[in-house]
Amino acid sequence: MSLVAEALVSQIAAAEPWPENATLYQQLKGEQILLSDNAASLAVQAFLQMCNLPIKVVCRANAEYMSPSGKVPFIHVGNQVVSELGPIVQFVKAKGHSLSDGLDEVQKAEMKAYMELVNNMLLTAELYLQWCDDATVGEITLARYGSPYPWPLNHILAYQKQWEVKRKMKAIGWGNKTLDQVLEDVDQCCQALSQRLGTQPYFFNKHLNIWKFTVHVLSKSGLENFEHYFTIMPTELDALVFGHLYTILTTQMTNDELSEKVKNYSNLLAFCRRIEQHYFGKGSSSIRLS
Amino acid sequence: MAAPLELSCWGGGWGLPSVHSDSLVVMAYAKFSGAPLKVNVIDNTWRGSRGDVPVLTTEDNTISQPAKILNFLRKQKYNADYELSAKQGADTLAYIALLEEKLLPAVLHTFWVESDNYFTVTKPWFASRMPFPLSLILPGRMSKGALNRILLTRGEPPLYHLREVEARIYRDAKECLNLLSNRLGTSQFFFGDMPSTLDAYVFGFLAPLYKVRFPKVQLQEHLKQLSNLCRFCDDILNSYFRLSLGDG
Numbered sequence: 001m002s003l004v005a006e007a008l009v010s011q012i013a014a015a016e017p018w019p020e021n022a023t024l025y026q027q028l029k030g031e032q033i034l035l036s037d038n039a040a041s042l043a044v045q046a047f048l049q050m051c052n053l054p055i056k057v058v059c060r061a062n063a064e065y066m067s068p069s070g071k072v073p074f075i076h077v078g079n080q081v082v083s084e085l086g087p088i089v090q091f092v093k094a095k096g097h098s099l100s101d102g103l104d105e106v107q108k109a110e111m112k113a114y115m116e117l118v119n120n121m122l123l124t125a126e127l128y129l130q131w132c133d134d135a136t137v138g139e140i141t142l143a144r145y146g147s148p149y150p151w152p153l154n155h156i157l158a159y160q161k162q163w164e165v166k167r168k169m170k171a172i173g174w175g176n177k178t179l180d181q182v183l184e185d186v187d188q189c190c191q192a193l194s195q196r197l198g199t200q201p202y203f204f205n206k207h208l209n210i211w212k213f214t215v216h217v218l219s220k221s222g223l224e225n226f227e228h229y230f231t232i233m234p235t236e237l238d239a240l241v242f243g244h245l246y247t248i249l250t251t252q253m254t255n256d257e258l259s260e261k262v263k264n265y266s267n268l269l270a271f272c273r274r275i276e277q278h279y280f281g282k283g284s285s286s287i288r289l290s
Numbered sequence: 291m292a293a294p295l296e297l298s299c300w301g302g303g304w305g306l307p308s309v310h311s312d313s314l315v316v317m318a319y320a321k322f323s324g325a326p327l328k329v330n331v332i333d334n335t336w337r338g339s340r341g342d343v344p345v346l347t348t349e350d351n352t353i354s355q356p357a358k359i360l361n362f363l364r365k366q367k368y369n370a371d372y373e374l375s376a377k378q379g380a381d382t383l384a385y386i387a388l389l390e391e392k393l394l395p396a397v398l399h400t401f402w403v404e405s406d407n408y409f410t411v412t413k414p415w416f417a418s419r420m421p422f423p424l425s426l427i428l429p430g431r432m433s434k435g436a437l438n439r440i441l442l443t444r445g446e447p448p449l450y451h452l453r454e455v456e457a458r459i460y461r462d463a464k465e466c467l468n469l470l471s472n473r474l475g476t477s478q479f480f481f482g483d484m485p486s487t488l489d490a491y492v493f494g495f496l497a498p499l500y501k502v503r504f505p506k507v508q509l510q511e512h513l514k515q516l517s518n519l520c521r522f523c524d525d526i527l528n529s530y531f532r533l534s535l536g537d538g
Contacts, residue, residue: 003457109469113384120387171439173355192380 006087009080013094022077023056024048025063031147032061035251036126041073043085043243048075049279050234051097061148089236099235100204107204111237114196114203118237121189122244124174125182125258131165133179135254187261193241194265201274202234203241234275241268242275294328297359299344301331301419304501307531309415311397313344315356315494321530322485325368334421356494360487371486378481382488385473385480388466389495395440396463396509397499399456402436406505464512471516478525485526497523 026041027033033041041057048055055075060066067074067083074083075091082091092098100111130141145161146154169175174182197203245268249259262268297320299313307329308314320327330336332343342354346362353359364371371379401412416432417425437452445455470492479485480492499513500523514520 003461105472106475109473110381110384112469113381113388116391117384117387120391168442171435171442188383192383195376195380196384198377 010094013091016078018053018095019078023058024073024075025058025060026073027063028059028061032144034130035247036123037072039244039247042247043240044073044088046242046279047236047239050099050239051092103204111235114237115240118240118244121185125186127165128174128182131162132169139254183257183261190262190265194268197267197271201232202238204235205232242272246272296328296330296347297344298330298332306497306501309498309502311494311498312356314497315490316344316359318493319360319370319490322490323368323370325363333419373484374481374486385488386491389491392462392466393495395444395459397495398436398440400509402433404506408433411504463509467513467516471519474518493526
């Protein structure tokens with residue numbers, strides 16, 4: 001969206017509260033959606049769950065073409081359509097909900113940097129695996145991507161998308177990478193995420209709870225027990241990391257190397273299980289440990 | 291005696307050892323880690339391919355791309371990061387990703403796509419370091435490559451229109467510069483008193499933007515307002531590159 005359109009959307013967004021019938025569109029879950037799109041969609045769903053905003057997931061074969069930016073997922077709220085996690089976070093913020101307000105400037109910079117790391121390495125590696133690795137392309141991607149459409153459209157759409165993705169890989173210097181080098185990069189990225197997470201439940205743990213702080217100051221209860229004003233909350237970074245890692249761990253690919261890389265880091269596995277159980281209400285985790 | 295390490299890279303100007311970001315990153319890292327590099331500045335007699343620059347040549351092999359060169363230097367025990375904690379190492383990766391996603395498109399645009407800048411400054415400079423007839427072809431190809439990269443990573447299919455992207459990439463770049471300035475604060479380097487890989491990358495991206503004289507200076511003006519980032523670049527230039535500037 002151009003800058004003017006973005007400003008307009010923010011302004012309109014601020015005017016109305018979050019409706020009950022907000023919907024999220026993605027491709028068909030069982031037969032069509034690919035790893036990278038599933039990860040992006042799950043990240044947005046996790047984010048909205050964390051903000052406590054109700055959303056209904058609708059699957060459409062042409063979700064990619066309905067989206068204003070060509071990327072899934074996108075949400076339809078009131079009479080506005082917003083796609084991709086970044087703009088959705090801004091949109092939700094304009095409506096008065098934010099997960100990262102309690103962070104200071106340095107923490108916000110770190111959060112943005114880690115989100116770029118996930119997009120730069122994990123998402124690009126997923127795209128590489130889906131579209132540039134011949135084994136995966138032949139066995140999974142080509143069959144899935146155009147599956148709702150009749151022949152020859154399904155083939156044409158898949159090849160067109162593959163050409164687009166390969167162009168992008170070449171432009172950013174990933175065109176000559178081998179699968180092993182890509183898996184190395186994924187390992188490096190997971191190592192960085194694991195080191196940053198450490199033993200904490202979420203990536204950023206001490207948000208100043210402005211409400212609690214203000215109430216205490218106004219009631220003149222004094223400022224002892226400063227720890228009391230901090231809450232442990234996830235941020236959009238947690239939603240994004242969860243979306244990608246959970247999808248990698250639970251999607252069946254031609255080889256398991258990608259999920260094996262993630263499984264090496266036990267705190268990341270615990271992180272995914274924690275968010276799955278807390279925000280998606282599943283009694284037992286679908287993450288296999290084998 | 292270690293095998294000589296030779297680095298071929300683009301030369302300098304406007305007070306910088308090199309005007310090319312990737313070359314500058316490698317040169318800065320080598321200075322920080324104490325790696326003995328013999329720097330060969332590309333001029334119009336150089337025979338190799340200019341697409342891979344900077345290129346590190348050792349006895350056994352040639353390595354291109356800054357990330358790979360830095361990895362190689364680390365394996366040779368020239369490590370500028372050994373004092374960093376695990377979390378700081380992770381932060382380094384994250385901030386480098388931020389630089390590449392948010393700052394690089396605007397830097398590429400300022401150097402290679404903005405027509406006033408490209409035709410009056412960038413193209414003549416690079417063309418003078420290439421033999422005829424490469425000097426007619428290669429700058430244009432580099433410019434096209436930069437435009438391609440910007441459109442494919444930040445543009446929106448199917449139209450990939452440049453004008454809509456321009457405003458967004460400059461806004462993102464300014465935000466990124468603000469974030470870097472906030473993160474640096476009043477410290478000398480990003481992680482304490484010793485420079486590390488992140489400092490090399492930030493220096494490599496910022497210094498050309500800071501020093502090269504352009505007609506269209508939108509992003510440069512913004513950078514000049516962030517005095518701690520300017521002080522950061524000047525400090526590194528004065529401490530680590532003063533001697534080589536004195537010679538040439």
